[in-house]
Amino acid sequence: MKVEICSQGLDAIIRGDLKSVLDSLKRDLKARKSGKGVCIFYMDKAEDVAEIQRHIDVFKIVLKYYGG
Numbered sequence: 502m503k504v505e506i507c508s509q510g511l512d513a514i515i516r517g518d519l520k521s522v523l524d525s526l527k528r529d530l531k532a533r534k535s536g537k538g539v540c541i542f543y544m545d546k547a548e549d550v551a552e553i554q555r556h557i558d559v560f561k562i563v564l565k566y567y568g569g
Contacts, residue, residue, distance in 0.1 A: 516567045523560040529553055 506514070530553045532538030533546065542552040 512567055516564065519560055519564050519567065523557065523564065526553055526557050526560065530557065 529538055529541055530550065533541065533550055533553060536546075540546075540549050543549040
């Protein structure tokens with residue numbers, strides 16, 4: 502079965518996925534800062550927190566592109 506999705510529908514799906522990952526990264530950042538989270542990118546807490554924040558910043562930029 503072939504399913505076609507219009508560009509607006511595809512944009513909505515992408516926005517939803519990006520928002521979901523962004524929310525997850527924000528939770529990871531909060532947990533990592535408090536010392537309760539596990540390492541995501543680096544074993545060093547400060548380095549990990551900085552990298553998570555960089556990813557959050559980039560996701561926000563990409564969301565702006567998709568109208569989120």
